[in-house]
Structures are given as structure tokens and as C-alpha cells.
Amino acid sequence: MNRKDVYITANPTPNPESLKFIIDRQIVDGEPITLSSSAEAQGSPLAEKLFALGHIDHLFAFQNFITITKTAGTVVWQDFARQIGQTIREHIQSGDPHFNVEQEAESTSSDPKIRLIKEVLDEIRPSVAMDGGNIVFAGFQDGIVQVFMQGACSGCPSSTITLKAGIEQRLRQVLPDIKGVVAI
DSSP, X not given: OOXXXXXXXXXXXXXXXXXXXXXXXXOOOSSOEEEOXXXXXXXXXHHHHHHHTSOEEEEEEETTEEEEEEOTTTSOHHHHHHHHHHHHHHHHHHTOOXXXXXXXXXXXXXXXXXXXXXXXXXXXXXXXXXXXEEEEEEEEETTEEEEEEEETTTTOTTHHHIIIIIIIHHHHHXXXXXXXXXXX
């Protein structure tokens, strides 16, 4: 395959306002990238180009995919997805850097419960990523685990089911005193 050929597929997610664009090569090294505005995208050439298209509320990028969440009711996915795919393809073919976002280093906790919670979230993360999203530990207080839902999971109608039937249930298997999981 010629490295100038870029293959992209747009896949639906459980969130009707989000599409997951899978690219035939890795575009993000390291931690996932979440951007919610063109101001946050400044300095990241691909993100700047995508936000310049308009109608984008969130961009989530990790490994070989980008999940785009559009502004509800503004555009039809069929036409907009083509624009997004073409923008991604042209950018990759240009050879320019994709993202230049400073990610905060995750602190390691000495609390064994928090370490265990993070291990469980790491187990679950690949399943969430299949739907174009991510889940990030945000805190633990009074038996309640707080998480950030990113990508297609942010604002998704199915995220409550994911939290309660998936994440909360799994956490209670390893930590029975967990009272609940909430997205913040």
C-alpha cells in the first residue's frame, strides 16, 4: 500500500450525534486527546482543520481513530462525514503533525482502592473505545466513583447503562463497598 493512500471508515456509535472515524494508521501516540472547542484545538493542525468545518462540539482522538460529536440538529451526517473524512485524509497526506496537545500527567495514588478502581477502568476501556469513547477516573469519595465520559460516550443516551450495568457492576465485584458510579 502506498503510504499516501489513506483509508478511513466512518462507523456509527451508540450516540447518534457521534461518528467514529477509523484510520488505517496510528494518529495518536500516548494518551487520548479530548478537545471541546476551536480554542482548545489551537496548535494541533488536524484538530484546527476539523473544528474549522463548524458544527463540531467535541473531538476525541486515540490510537487510530477520531470520534467527532456534532452539534445536535445542525447538519446531516451523510454529507458532513464525507467532509470530515476528506479533511482527515488530506491532512495525513500532507505529512503535517496531527496533534500537539499537552496532556496532564496522571498521578498515581497510594490508596489501594483507587489503584483497584483504575485497574478495573483499564479493563473496561477497550470495550468503551470500540464505541468511539473513553472513560477516565475523576475521583472517589464516600463510596462514589466519579468518571469522565469522553468521545462518543459523552452525552450518549446509552452511557447510563454503561455506567450502571457495566462499570458499577464490575467495580462492585472487586470492591463490594462501592455505592455507585457517576459521570461528571
